[in-house]
Amino acid sequence: MSKGKVYLIGAGPGDVGLITVKGMEAIRKAEVILYDRLANPKLLEFAVPGCELIYCGKLPHRHILRQEAITDLLVSNALTGKTVIRLKGGDPGVFGRVGEEAEALAQHGIEFEIVPGISSGIAAPLYAGIPVTHRKYGESFAVVTAHDKSLDGKPLLDWPGLASGVDTIAFYMGIANLPFICENLIKNGKPSDTAVILIQWGTFGRQKTLQGTLATIAVQATAVSFSNPAITLVGNIVSLREKISWFEKKPLFGRQILLARTGTNQSELAKELSDQGADVIEFPKWNKVPAPIDMHILKNLDAYCRILFTSPESITDFFTVLFEAGIDIRSLKAELFGASVKSAKALNEKGFLADTAEKMRPDGRLLLVGDNHLQEQQLAYASSKYGRFDLYITSHKKIDEQFLPIFERMLEEAAVDTVIFPSSLSVKILMQEGINANFIPRELLDRASIVCMGKQTLQAAAEHEIKPKAVLANPTKAALLEHLINSKWG
Template identity: 65%
Template sequence: MKTGKVFLVGAGPGDIGLITVKGLEAIKQAEVILYDRLANPKLLEFAPADCELIYCGKLPDRHTLRQENINDLLVAKALEDKMVVRLKGGDPGVFGRVGEEAAALADYQIPFEVVPGISSGIAAPLYAGIPVTHREYAESFAVVTAHDKSKDGKPLLHWEGLARGVDTIAFYMGVGNLPFICENLITHGKQANTPVILIQWGTFGRQRTLQGTLADITAKVAEAKFSNPAIILVGEVISLREKISWFEKKPLYGRQIVLARTGESPSQLAKELQEQGADVIEFPKWKKTAVPVDLEKASAYEKILFASPESVGEFFSALVENRVDIRNINADFFGASVKTIKALNERGFCASLAAEMPDSGELLIIGDDSILKNKPEYGDTLVTSKKVVDSQFFPIFKRMLEEAEVNTMVFPSSAAVEPFFEALKECEIDAREFFKSLHVICMGKQTMAAVETAGLKQAEMPEKATKQALIALLAGKPFVAE
């Protein structure tokens, strides 16, 4: 009987750029992914379109799937001869229960690999401006679970060893036990004025920090209603934060943005916003299915207009599949956008924007099935794929909204407006409730008109419809929900 293979992958602490190359390659090849609450759901977008996604999210007070069920599911999917990825937040070997899952696979002689990830206990402090070790402040570092299998959930630790022998201590998921932690560290030798910082959602744009001392941090946490997921860091090295904090100084730090999505490919706009410190949730997620392409008459046209960057790749793939030599096609190439022109340039073709296309000459428009809806007054069409909203991501989107505190909505084009509202409806999300406290940004006058037609009257536009102008608007005008 054939069996598949399981990759036990560390997703890193949240920022998707922190996943390892090997971990990302495993996701790209996966047929099944079992993912945790603390693994950034944006990583799932790198999976193949037909990949089965299974949520195993755990909260301190409840489990979607218990560990035994997860173990059984890993075995069952592998025995179906599937390539399975178990995606865990942080590093799977640091309180990730990877040993239990690996042992279950070994019992069935199922091949597996463990792919390490960046641990939150190190990454979250660095994003808060704190190295966990430093020659002057901290020559030792410990990671400690703050919630274990003891009867009352209080960690059974060697408190004297921690308090007297370790300079920097990172407690994982310990907000509920914070009073117990502080009391025991003071009782066993730590000074009451030892610095403490809590880092919630470390490395995400929604990262929050709360600083105090062992003596007063419990009261501060209660007043701020601070909650998990959070790393509790204890040690004198925290004093470096004021000087070397960097992430929270990014221009878009604190912006939690929903970006209306129109294409299947990763958005460069989303990437730029993230690099500037924002949290970005793209919605809806699209997927494409190929359709048979008839290229018999393609050589008869004088102009070919590509409707999207994706249509360029689909057209050239169809040429290869149908054994059609590109040299037999004599048409001038045009693109509907700058990104489409770039896709053509990368294949060695000098193309022009659609606005520069002459009126004369036979025209062929190439793209997904949306070109049938938006077909111009003249020209023939060649559909290379069908684009549909991926409903598998609806529950993922709803969970992302629950975890975040979205304050900004960006519509990059007029074509993004109607599909976004339709997808909200399919998610059973009330649009009026969703938008009532959001700063809505439209990229251009046509987009603004489409948004107003949809019923939103208080949208705003950047000075120009560019990434730089959008970032300047978002960075220069802090938005506070009423």
């Protein structure tokens, strides 16, 4: 058996968009991914279905996998011929122990590549409005570990050199040793009024900062229970923050959203919310397989006067089936409709003059197109709404159970303040797979701001005794963004 290949990849500091193109390409072809706590779990959604995901995360005093075990997994999986990804937060060469892992791979004759990433020591300050160098404030910059392998964990550093020879210093994971760091810098010549900023979860929407000086920051951090993961930036360059802070000015910065998910495609809504500064957790993650082709229906498409698509994905899947079956779309004589504004728009983008289901006339033979959730959960509603119809199932979806522990960790580290239900089905799914399965606490729905997109979604929420804060009469992405930007939470 030929050996596989290992990619040692820097995932960047948190913002999914900050991973390199090369890193993303490797994720898309991986068979096994070993990932750290600080690598954004959303990156794992770009892996192919069936890719094995192994959590290597480390918390203070609670290691999931020791370094030796991680290295052994890299070697053993590569020796079976698999493409293996080691996904590390930030840059793998900056306190990422990539040298140890690469050395072990080389010893076993395993091919590997090291893919650099954006280091959090540079990115987190930039997202806080602080470049780490500036001709006026700082022409030298150092990255320093804030703990080491000693019994007390206090780093043995060149304190005189750091205090007098470096303008700006980024300490990684330095909260526990903050008093020790400040004391030694002051003792070795750094002015006690030197500016300091702590940046927690840098580049995430939940990014938090705390600003002070070498004389005050340790007490300030204790008072507010500031914790890792964090970068401690020391230097007068911190003063630039007042002029060029940009990320924290985004309209949804700080908002942490749980978006109920019914589709397998990448969500445009989730991306737009993230672009506006929010942290977005999409639940759940789905796997999809094509349904058997129903040639009886396909050969008689000209018999239908109306075709109603229940989701954008069902549209793509349906026309893919037509092409693969050798059926010309010009054989369609029916008027086409989408069950939502989003579905109607997807039809329009394919060149069809389509409208929403509300505009559909009640006469003429109807074909309903959707996935297996339509078959299982919505037929009774469809019968009462549209009368008799034929049904075409495009695909079968099921929860990707491998992602459940990933979501659990995401929810533990987030403080969700907003829950968005885009559709009535999304309410049922979140209740069934999240709340009723004791995976998501019911209290979350009681304390968060609930937003229902449309009247049908409101009705589904009421059936589960969910009380929304807002119901959008116009269930569009633009209307949702306007509501969230203009509303308060917390």
